[in-house]
Amino acid sequence: MFTGGVLAELLLSAAGCTMPPASPHADPPPPAHPGAAGDAPWWKHAVFYEIYIRSFYDTNGDGIGDLNGITAKLDYLAELGIDAIWITPFYPSPQVDFGYDVSDYENVDPEFGTLADFDRLIAEAHRRHIRVITDLVINHTSDQHPWFRASRSSRDNPQRDWYVWHDPAPGGGPPNNWASAFGSSAWTYDATTRQYYYHFFYPQQPDLNWRNPQVERAMFDVMRFWLRRGVDGFRVDAIDALFEDPELRPNPYEARLRPGSATEHVQHFKYNKYRPENFEEFRRLRSVVAEFGPERLLIGETYPRRIGELRKYYGEHDDAFQLPFNFYLLRQPRLDATAFRNKVQQTEWVVRGRPTAYALSNHDDRRAYDRLGDGLHDDRIAKLLTLMLLTLRGVPFFYYGEEIGMTTTTPERLADVRDPIGRRYWPAQRGRDGERTPMQWTAARNAGFTTAQRPWLPIPPSAATHNVATMSQDPRSILRFFEDAVRLRRSSAALLDGDYRPLGEDPHVFAYQRSVPTQTLLIALNMSRWPSAVRLDPIKWDGGAELELKISNVRLPGQRVSAAWISLAPYEAAVFEGVRGS
Ligand code: NOJ
Numbered sequence: 001m002f003t004g005g006v007l008a009e010l011l012l013s014a015a016g017c018t019m020p021p022a023s024p025h026a027d028p029p030p031p032a033h034p035g036a037a038g039d040a041p042w043w044k045h046a047v048f049y050e051i052y053i054r055s056f057y058d059t060n061g062d063g064i065g066d067l068n069g070i071t072a073k074l075d076y077l078a079e080l081g082i083d084a085i086w087i088t089p090f091y092p093s094p095q096v097d098f099g100y101d102v103s104d105y106e107n108v109d110p111e112f113g114t115l116a117d118f119d120r121l122i123a124e125a126h127r128r129h130i131r132v133i134t135d136l137v138i139n140h141t142s143d144q145h146p147w148f149r150a151s152r153s154s155r156d157n158p159q160r161d162w163y164v165w166h167d168p169a170p171g172g173g174p175p176n177n178w179a180s181a182f183g184s185s186a187w188t189y190d191a192t193t194r195q196y197y198y199h200f201f202y203p204q205q206p207d208l209n210w211r212n213p214q215v216e217r218a219m220f221d222v223m224r225f226w227l228r229r230g231v232d233g234f235r236v237d238a239i240d241a242l243f244e245d246p247e248l249r250p251n252p253y254e255a256r257l258r259p260g261s262a263t264e265h266v267q268h269f270k271y272n273k274y275r276p277e278n279f280e281e282f283r284r285l286r287s288v289v290a291e292f293g294p295e296r297l298l299i300g301e302t303y304p305r306r307i308g309e310l311r312k313y314y315g316e317h318d319d320a321f322q323l324p325f326n327f328y329l330l331r332q333p334r335l336d337a338t339a340f341r342n343k344v345q346q347t348e349w350v351v352r353g354r355p356t357a358y359a360l361s362n363h364d365d366r367r368a369y370d371r372l373g374d375g376l377h378d379d380r381i382a383k384l385l386t387l388m389l390l391t392l393r394g395v396p397f398f399y400y401g402e403e404i405g406m407t408t409t410t411p412e413r414l415a416d417v418r419d420p421i422g423r424r425y426w427p428a429q430r431g432r433d434g435e436r437t438p439m440q441w442t443a444a445r446n447a448g449f450t451t452a453q454r455p456w457l458p459i460p461p462s463a464a465t466h467n468v469a470t471m472s473q474d475p476r477s478i479l480r481f482f483e484d485a486v487r488l489r490r491s492s493a494a495l496l497d498g499d500y501r502p503l504g505e506d507p508h509v510f511a512y513q514r515s516v517p518t519q520t521l522l523i524a525l526n527m528s529r530w531p532s533a534v535r536l537d538p539i540k541w542d543g544g545a546e547l548e549l550k551i552s553n554v555r556l557p558g559q560r561v562s563a564a565w566i567s568l569a570p571y572e573a574a575v576f577e578g579v580r581g582s
Contacts, residue, residue, distance in 0.1 A: 042131070043233075043297050043323060044355045045496050046083035047390070047486055048397040052363045053090050053112055054098060054456060055438045055449075056400055063452035065438070067113035071121045074128050076468065080403060081486030084131040086235050086299070088363060090118075091137075094144050096204040096420065098436075099135075100237060101142035105222040115229075122230040131232035133299065138219050139238040140205040147218075148206050155193050162215050163206050164198035164244065165190075177250045179267040181241075182421050183258065186272065200241040200272065202420060210242050210281060220288045227289065233297030236285065236321075240303055242278045245271035260425025274305065279312060282320035299323040299357060307346045314354055323395060326356045330365060335372045335381060337510040337527040341502055344392060344512075348500060359397040360385055367399070367408045367435050374529065377571045379405055383481045383553035384525055384573035390489045391514065391523045391575060393500040401439055403482040404471050409460035410434035418457065433457055440467040481553060488551050488575065494519040503540055508532045509568065513541060520578040522547060526568040536563040543578020550575045 057069030067090060077085065089099035090112040099109070108114055125132050141148055150159040166175040166187070174187035174196055180203075187196040188203040198207050208215050223234065251272065253265040282300065289296045300321040302313045313324035328343045347356055360368035373381045382405045389396040400406075411417045411433055414426045422431020438455045440463040442448030446455050447463035471477035489495045498514040498521070508528035514521045520543030526532045536543075541563060549559045552574040561576065568574065 040497065041297075041322065041355075042295065043084070043395060045490075046131070046395060047081060047489070048084045048086060048133070048357075048395065049077060049080075049082040050086045050088070050359075050362060050397060050399045052088050052400060052436055054088075055436050057439060057441070058450035058452065058455070061451045062111070063450050063455045064111055065449070066111070067108065067117040067121050071117070071124050074121075074124055074130060077130060078128040080483060081490065082130060082398075084133055084232065085125065086133040086397070087135065089135045089137055094142055094204065096142070096202055098419075100137055101140070101144075101202070101205045102137050103142040103144040103146075105219075106225050119229065126230070131297075132230070133233045133235055133297065134226055134231050135237055136223065136226075136234040137237045138208070138222075139241050140199060140201060140207045143204045143206055147208075151206075152190055152193065152197070155195070159214075161212050162209055164209050165193075165195045166198070166248065167195055176248045177253075177267070178244075178248075178269075178272045179251070179264065181269075183261070183264065183424055198244065198272075200238070207241070207244070210277070211246070216281075216284070220284075223285070223288050224291070227292045227296060232295070233289065233299065235299040235301065237301050239278065239282065239300050240273045241269075242281055243275035245275065258425070260428030279315075279320065282313065283315055286315070286320050286322075297322055299325065301325055303327065307343075307350055310347070310356075311350050311352075314351075318354070323355060323357045325397075326351075326358055326394070329389075330359050330362065330368075333371065335374070335527045337525070338505070338507055340388070340510050340525075340527070341505070341512075344500075345502060348393070356394040357397055358389055358392060358394040359399070360389060361399040361402050361435065362397075363399070363436055364432055365435065367406060368402065369405050370407045377529070379478055380553055380571045382478045383485075384527070384571055386478070386482050387485050387523070387551070387553065387573040387575065388510070388525055390485045391495055391521075392512075393498070393514065399435075403479050404440060404468060405462070405466045405478045406437070406440060407460055407462050407466075408434040409437050409458070409462075416458070442467050442469040481551075484551055492519065492521065494521045501540065503536065504534065506532065506534070509534055513543070515542065520544070521550070522566075522576040522578070524566060524568055524572075524574050524576070526570065526572045529570045531570060532568045534566040534568065536566070538563070541578075543576075544580065544582035546579040546582035547576035548579055550577050 051070055054065050056065040057073050058065050059068040059072060090108055091102045092104040092107050092109045093099050093101050108118055122132055147159055147162050150157050151163045169175055174185045178186040180186040182201050186198055186200055189196050199205050200207055249271045251267045251270050253267055256266050258264040258266050286298050289298050298321050300313055302324040304310045307328055313321050326347055332339055368385055369382050410430050417423050417431050418433050419431030422429055437457045437460050438447060438449035440447040443464055447459045447467055449455055471479035493516045494514040498516045501513040503511040503513055509532050510525045510527055511534050512523050524534050545563050547561050547563055549557050551557055554569045554572045
């Protein structure tokens, strides 16, 4: 687990084209959801759900989730109100970085199924109006990929230049001081050809040389392969690391040491990340997606150094990523109204009305349930966070299990750690296993995730109470609240298309207005353990003197309150609608 966003921190330091002929695999794209209004692109109104495939649902009894497992759970996702799923890599891979080390871009790892399973998943998802986003790992391949095997075989192999090779520094050793995001030097020596190859991540993940046009061409063909099969878009991995400084200028160091290391200083990735060439490449990636029509989506795993830089990832003419990730909420370590208000406000200034992709949890960082929970009111806080994500002006990305309040379950013993980074820097860093434990479907053995003797990661103790079967029966559960909140969002023009206005500067309550001419909503999130109140300033609030409660994590909807004084229970999250003409 990368506590407090340590990974995030370490990772920091054209439409108008003709459509290609439909492939036999491609299904028609799903029609827009009933609640989706007007001409807005579909993703602006969508609720996204990230599926860490290894941990979602196992249908062949090997203890590892698979594609058929996702297909089997599509009805559940449809019921939940999910519009689009993002599936983490399922391609053939030695699984050193659990799929983020791809050894064949145009196939499915037998662990996860077959291409026919994938086609069926797409067809079944589209039948339910669910779009499918796949992960595109283009910065690096596995060292077992045939391209790298060829590249490393000799200095004059035609694919030598597909990767980043350099001579040792004068006097020996790596070409420069660049560190890998996962620790130690980013250079590994290859004794056969007596040069170093570069890898921003593990040594088993050599970086592709994006300056070589053949690499670009090959990767664009990979994209077309999946677009033809019907994927609705890509989440593009590690895009800030695409290009490196050709002069190999050394990176500056920070004073602090890397957690868990007595010798490695944290490095500021000045010359091997964020190169200007990246941004030109983003536009070119988008143009490939756009060959298949304006409905296909490009999401970037973007870690801008400052929030102000987020804007650049959309492209100067909005011709790069339609949805660059916005990790500012995910990096927030504590529940704090002022901090959330500021982060959202900064985002608003930067994106200027463009859709922004908000997330609170993912497969690289601690889950929000325990990161932002207080240990006493965790379920109530989880509902508050759900409501925040669904009511901000942005596109919400949920991580599997967030809807049932899954916790980060960090390994207690080194012997149990699966993520290599956790083994290397134990115990200061314990890897990312904690946020990747199997989905909790039932209270039965292995949480209903697998029939295998042992799942690939242990089932957290919370599965006894926090599981889909139990929680779907309980009208007060996080799960049922999640469904209600999604329903509210779908049926509310103000939440789908309204503007955003923060209300007040209360240190405990994060309150904001979302409105369209026909509807004004107040969202009040009490992020403290104290009862609090909102008094609406008639100059800022234009929803009238009376409000009706639409949803709350504490009380039943329907109640009417005066705008002069709206009391909130500890950690209460509520949406009120201004009563017209009041
Ligand atoms: C970002 C992914 O989210 C992470 O899981 C992976 O380890 C790195 N990129 C390398 O691909």
